[in-house]
Amino acid sequence: MYQVVEEQTSLRERRRAETRRTLQAHAIRLFMARGYDATTINDVAQAAGMSVMTLYRHFATKEDLVLYDEYDRETAAALAAQRQDEPLRRRIAQALVRTATTAVESDRDLLLARLRLMISTPALQARHLDSQYATEIAIVGTLCAGATDSDLEFRVRSTAAACLAATHVALLRWAEDDGLPDLPTLMRQALTSAFDTAF
The missing domain is CATH 1.10.10.60 (Homeodomain-like)
Structure with a gap:
């Protein structure tokens, strides 16, 4: 039954x-x-x-x-599957890069068109920031579930916001360059610049 x-x-x-x-x-x-x-x-x-x-x-x-996708769920799943002993910035960065890799492989053209619309349409620009905040919340929810460390949420939220800001710059560059560069590579480069450590 x-x-x-x-x-x-x-x-x-x-x-x-x-x-x-x-x-x-x-x-x-x-x-x-x-x-x-x-x-x-x-x-x-x-x-x-x-x-x-x-x-x-x-x-x-x-x-x-334009804005709807399943990427937050995929990022949360990627985070949940990782080793716990990696630094926060590496865990979050790797999950975001993995999600982007999957998105490009499954429907690159749709992702590129959505990004172009988000960048060029005033009505979508503010909502896009809301979408980025929702991703931050998904990361915090995954990494802080059942945690007893009172400072953990602050650290996770700060690190997630920094990672998302860096990857956002990479997404903008990718869209401006007509999707020709490798998106995961651009994201790693942006994250490396932001954290001064290789990803």
Whole structure:
């Protein structure tokens, strides 16, 4: 009985993920072709062959069509799988680089288009900072779960913010250079510059 419920839940989640991917792909294509402000939610739903209500079930706002991803979950999983004895900056940096590597390998063009939209669209710039803060929270939640050290959260939050700032610079450079450089290498270079130690 439990296995059937788990399989049904898993199937539902896969279908939801596929619907989100379809909607996001159509949205990004339209935003790039027509402009973010000139493209409506109705345009996106129509291009995807879905209702506006379906779109809103998956994306609460127009901005989410660009900003939504699963990278925080992937970063948290990468952190959880690491050795505990590595320095914080190395653990966080390695998790962020691993997530970026996976993102480039799975859909480089979509990632590049999303970044270009985030950089060039005023309505997305502030929300992008919110997204970066959410990543910081995911890192803190993973590394501080069950911790008794009262100063740990402060250290993790500070280190995560520094790592995210460095990798953000690398992402901007990658987008400005049309995605031609190797993104993980750029991120390691930025992290090395920020911390004055090789990554």
